[in-house]
Amino acid sequence: MFLMIGVNDGQTALYYERLVYFSHLGKAVNVTVYVTYVQLLLFFIPTFKWNKHYYVQLPNGEVFELDPEVGRQVERGRDVEIKESDLYSNGHTDYYSDKSSNSNTGVYQCPHCGYPIVNDFDFCPKCGRRLR
Numbered sequence: 188m189f190l191m192i193g194v195n196d197g198q199t200a201l202y203y204e205r206l207v208y209f210s211h212l213g214k215a216v217n218v219t220v221y222v223t224y225v226q227l228l229l230f231f232i233p234t235f236k237w238n239k240h241y242y243v244q245l246p247n248g249e250v251f252e253l254d255p256e257v258g259r260q261v262e263r264g265r266d267v268e269i270k271e272s273d274l275y276s277n278g279h280t281d282y283y284s285d286k287s288s289n290s291n292t293g294v295y296q297c298p299h300c301g302y303p304i305v306n307d308f309d310f311c312p313k314c315g316r317r318l319r
C-alpha cells in the first residue's frame with residue numbers, strides 16, 4: 188500500500204446577485220464572484236483546500252481581488268455588500284516576497300516554478316524540487 192497524493196488548482200463561481208458600484212465606471216454593475224484555491228487530493232479524493240483567493244470580475248473583463256473576509260461571507264451565502272473599498276486591483280498581493288510580515292498566511296510560492304506551497308513542505312508538489 189502506498190500513499191497517493193496530488194494537488195489540483197480549482198476555481199468555483201460563487202452566487203452573488205447584488206450590483207457593485209465602481210467609481211471609475213460611474214455606475215453599479217453585475218459582477219461575477221469566484222474563488223480560486225489549491226486542493227489536496229488523497230487517493231483522488233478531494234480533501235482540504237488552501238491558498239484561497241476571491242475575485243470579482245466585471246462585465247468589461249476587469250478583475251479585482253476581493254477582501255478574503257468579504258469573500259468568505261459570499262461563499263457562505265451571507266447577504267453581504269461588496270464595496271469598492273473591499274477590492275484590490277489584481278497583482279499587488281505579493282505574499283511570498285513578504286515573508287517577514289506577521290500576516291503570513293502559511294503559504295508561499297515555489298521559488299522554481301511559482302506553485303503555491305504550504306509552509307511545512309520540504310519539496311514542491313509540482314516540480315519536485317527541494318524548497319529549503
Ligand SMILES: [Zn+2]
Nearest residue numbers: 297300311314
Ligand atoms: Zn516547484
